[in-house]
Amino acid sequence: MWQVWPALVANAVLVFGPAVLLSAGHVFGQRGFWMALCGLSLVLAAELIAQSPHRALTARSSEADRSAKRLNIVQGASLLAVLQFLAMVAAQDAQQPHHGMEFLGLVVLATAAALRLSAIRQLGPGFTDGFQPATAISQSGPYQYVRHPAELGLLLLPVGFATVLGVWPWLAIVWPPLLLVSCLRIWNEELGLRQSSVVPRCIYREG
Structure with a gap:
């Protein structure tokens, strides 16, 4: 559990650092800043606590794994850039958002955390930075409602x-x-699953 804190601090610095510098520290007086920080930390903490130690790739990883890893890096960099930009825009806006919008935003962040957490727990060691062709596709838990x-x-x-x-x-x-990068990642994973012998073809005929 203690290993989560350095990651949370680093994440806060990376996401909000440019906004803090841009506003000369005035962003600390904005209520939305602290609420966004708490919500973002909730999502990250849930994922870090739930993820498997087998998530990282090894030297024996396949080309499909390495391709997925490259897409993960692009996706992560894109997400960071988006969050940094939104934080900087908010730092330049002196108007406080409505309480109802702040609450709605927290609900969306909590939903994001729940989806990520349930997916990680459902797949267990199968949730990695690469593609696991030996892992059968899951059709229970959150996967019975949402494909990804x-x-x-x-x-x-x-x-x-x-x-x-x-x-x-x-x-x-x-x-x-960001949606485009996610679609590319999903397409790459779906292509690999279609070519995998452990995934029943009827799943794709029905999907």
């Missing part, structure tokens, strides 16, 4: 973040590129 709950949770993260900060209109500009 972890991806959905990730896409909801900037939505809740922007709503808490009161800068949700900017999502029309910054959210589509």
